[in-house]
Amino acid sequence: MVHTPPPFEVKAGVIGQVFGLAYDDGRGLDGSAPVGTSPNLYATATSFFGIQIVAPDADADGRPERLRNGQPGATFMEAQFGAADAGPGAIWKIDGTTGSVSLFARVPSNSGPAFGNIAFDGRHRQFFVSDLDNGLIWRFSIDGKLLDSYDHGTVGRPAAGAAPLADDGSIMNIFNPAFDSQNPDTFGYTQDARRVYGLAEYRGRLYYSVGTTAQIWSVGLAADGAVLGDARLEIDLPSGGQPVGKGAVTDIAFDSEGMIYLAQRGALRNAYDYSSFADAGGSAVLRYYEANNGNPQAPVWVQVPQSYAIGAQKPHRRSTGGIDLQYGYHDDGRIDRRSCEATFFATGDDLMNDGSIVANPSQAPQPSVHGTQLTDKTLVQPYNEPPGGSWFFDFDGETIDPHLTGHVGDVEVWRPCEPRPGTPSGYDRYGWYDPGVPLIILIPGPPGTPRNACLKPEQVYFNCSPTGELVADIYFGDSGLPTANSLSVSVNTPGITLWPATPLNRLSPRHSFRFQLGKTWPGDRVSLDLCLFDGTTAQPGISHPCCKATVEIQTPTNLFCKP
Numbered sequence: 001m002v003h004t005p006p007p008f009e010v011k012a013g014v015i016g017q018v019f020g021l022a023y024d025d026g027r028g029l030d031g032s033a034p035v036g037t038s039p040n041l042y043a044t045a046t047s048f049f050g051i052q053i054v055a056p057d058a059d060a061d062g063r064p065e066r067l068r069n070g071q072p073g074a075t076f077m078e079a080q081f082g083a084a085d086a087g088p089g090a091i092w093k094i095d096g097t098t099g100s101v102s103l104f105a106r107v108p109s110n111s112g113p114a115f116g117n118i119a120f121d122g123r124h125r126q127f128f129v130s131d132l133d134n135g136l137i138w139r140f141s142i143d144g145k146l147l148d149s150y151d152h153g154t155v156g157r158p159a160a161g162a163a164p165l166a167d168d169g170s171i172m173n174i175f176n177p178a179f180d181s182q183n184p185d186t187f188g189y190t191q192d193a194r195r196v197y198g199l200a201e202y203r204g205r206l207y208y209s210v211g212t213t214a215q216i217w218s219v220g221l222a223a224d225g226a227v228l229g230d231a232r233l234e235i236d237l238p239s240g241g242q243p244v245g246k247g248a249v250t251d252i253a254f255d256s257e258g259m260i261y262l263a264q265r266g267a268l269r270n271a272y273d274y275s276s277f278a279d280a281g282g283s284a285v286l287r288y289y290e291a292n293n294g295n296p297q298a299p300v301w302v303q304v305p306q307s308y309a310i311g312a313q314k315p316h317r318r319s320t321g322g323i324d325l326q327y328g329y330h331d332d333g334r335i336d337r338r339s340c341e342a343t344f345f346a347t348g349d350d351l352m353n354d355g356s357i358v359a360n361p362s363q364a365p366q367p368s369v370h371g372t373q374l375t376d377k378t379l380v381q382p383y384n385e386p387p388g389g390s391w392f393f394d395f396d397g398e399t400i401d402p403h404l405t406g407h408v409g410d411v412e413v414w415r416p417c418e419p420r421p422g423t424p425s426g427y428d429r430y431g432w433y434d435p436g437v438p439l440i441i442l443i444p445g446p447p448g449t450p451r452n453a454c455l456k457p458e459q460v461y462f463n464c465s466p467t468g469e470l471v472a473d474i475y476f477g478d479s480g481l482p483t484a485n486s487l488s489v490s491v492n493t494p495g496i497t498l499w500p501a502t503p504l505n506r507l508s509p510r511h512s513f514r515f516q517l518g519k520t521w522p523g524d525r526v527s528l529d530l531c532l533f534d535g536t537t538a539q540p541g542i543s544h545p546c547c548k549a550t551v552e553i554q555t556p557t558n559l560f561c562k563p
Contacts, residue, residue: 001352001369001392001399010043014101015092016082019046019250019321020117021412022127026096029143031125036416041094042104044115044129045081048250048321048409049277050270051112051181052077053174068272070179081114088114088172091129091140105144107131112172113189117250117410119199121206123461124225128206130196132189134167137196137208139227148226152210153194156217156231165194184268198262200252203463204473204512207234207260209249214264216249222510223459223475230507235260235288235301244305245284250321251410255341255377256464260301262286263346265321269406278406280349283319285310287380290465306380309387310346310373312354316385322347322410326374340417345372347408351392367399370408441552454481454547455532461512464561469499469516472553476509476532481547486535487513492527492550495519505535523557 026039053074054064067074081088089107094100107129116130126147127140136149150156153165172188173179180186189195192211200207205218206227216235220228237244247264254260264286266279286305311318327335328342336342351369374391375384384390395408456477463471487504491497497518504513517526532547 001367001394003397004393005397008099010094010099010101012079012082014082015043015045016080016086016090017046017049018043018092019048019409020044020115020129021322021410022118022120023412023414024120024142025122025125026414026416027125031142036414039096039414039416041096041412042118042120042127043092043094044118045086045088045090045092045110046409047088047112047114047132047187048265048268049406050268050274051172051174051187052080053179053181054078068181070174070176072175074174076112076174088112088133091115091118091127091144093144105140105146107138107146109134111188112174113187116195116197117199119201119206119252121201121221121225123201123204124221126225128199128201128208130199130208132195132197133171135190135194135196137199137206137227139225150206150219150227151194152196152208152217152231153191155229156219157194159219159229159231160217160233165191167191167194182270182272184270195248197248197250198252200254200260202254202260203258203471203514204461207252207254209252209262212248212267213237214247214249214262216252216260216262220507220511223512226510228508228510230511237262237286237305244286244307245282245317245319247279247283247319247321251323253323253325253344255325257289258299258463258465259287259289261323261325261344261377262288262305263319263321263323265319266406275403276405278320278349280318280320280405281313282317283321284308284317285319285323285344285346287377308346308375308379309381309385310348311351312386313350314355314386316381316387318348318351320347320349320406320408322372322408322412324411324413325377325415326413327415328376340415342377343374344377345374345411345413347372347411349405349408350402351387353402354386367394368402368404369394369399370401370404371395372408372411455530455549457530457549457551460553462556465516468561469518470520470555470561471514471516473512473514474553475512481532481534481545482509483534483536484509484532484547486533486538488531488533489513489515490529491517492529493525496524496526503535517555520555520561522555522560524555525552526555527552 022042023039026036027033053067054077089110091105093104110133113132118129125142129138139147158164167190170188196208198209207218214237219231245264247266249262250265251263264283266283269276285308288301288305290299309316323346325341326343328339353366369392371394458477459475461473465471499516538544
């Protein structure tokens, strides 16, 4: 166990009970500051730590009367949702320089269930927040402006062939005696099949978890960050049994190799003595990776995930629903900033107690660590079981409270990932964004021929595939062929391979085309011949309209892909 005094705290009296956490990119509102200049932290209101309500002071002791059931005149207990005018729809911003707290945004329609989590989309410099009241995913700009919302139940499900499911209109009504603070079924959550928890952006898609049965869905994002209509079911976690635990997936993280990390949280509890806010001992931290299905546009995930030993007590499923990747460490404990994502932090309950004291009461009590566990991400089970190779951090410094469960929520790591020497300042782990660096250039034709304005490449983003190829996402502006939905690509640069060789398809003009380039090196300039056409009407061997152009893309100088 590592003892680290908290360098900074924000009390519940200021922001209330919060679960979801996210950092921005630290580049300021206009994006002009260097990466990591002043990262700000964002926190979302939650009901994951129960709902406490009170009535006005009735016995003249100067304190409000705590209530279990709703009644006319009831109010949320002080520090439930922070400042009195913020309420359950509050999203807070904690300034990375001054530590000052301000109300970043507010969803006034939220009646009390509050939010599942928050995610920062570094590609488009925006936030997504999941609403447990109505099931919507809200989209906010970097300055807190509400842009729009996405409804998984009525838009996402039908896109994947499932029946639409609208919100049933349930709300949290603390004025009604039917509200029971110890019965989450009375909290007004939207239906489980449309209830969104964890969120993460990866490769131009928003990934999100749905329901306590823990499905992982994704939906595409346009070049401007708007949500598209191509939702698909990515992962359907089985319930119970090895190696999958139980509970909603409340947090999602990705590494640069395309692996997805999922943290579960046990079912909500609200003990009257504040001891328990979630079921403990059954929730896992899982990792899925892509199976090589030959389709970079729509990868398929392995059926059986890898799992990690979280907590010393068998079956090592002590997760409380937070996870984030972290730098590696040297043998002497110093952070290795050259290793951007070698470890991860996961939140959990009673992490160092192996349960042996139950069988031997005379044994000295073990420390009860409720907080975070730091683990090398390569140590999937059965390695590091029990997690003797992990480090543990208690959230409040008290280690004699084994009866507590569910007191720790999300965890977020500020990890800008320092570039190699000589890397342009405009690149970080979110992708290349510097408008002064033209990563994609339209090459004019031979002298005397007009420049082809039919095909207009606008943006390109890069990632690495699990097999070590460079993945390129290219977005195009309006073309001279409005119905174009297919792209043929060929490489002019010697030594560079392209996959797949068949034409690429997209669902709409707002989607990107994705392909993989092999045998590239950081900083390579790759020449591509492109042909944008309508694949629904084109027939093999017959001439068809085609927007042709040659483009040159420059691969990132600090992104070296390896299998």
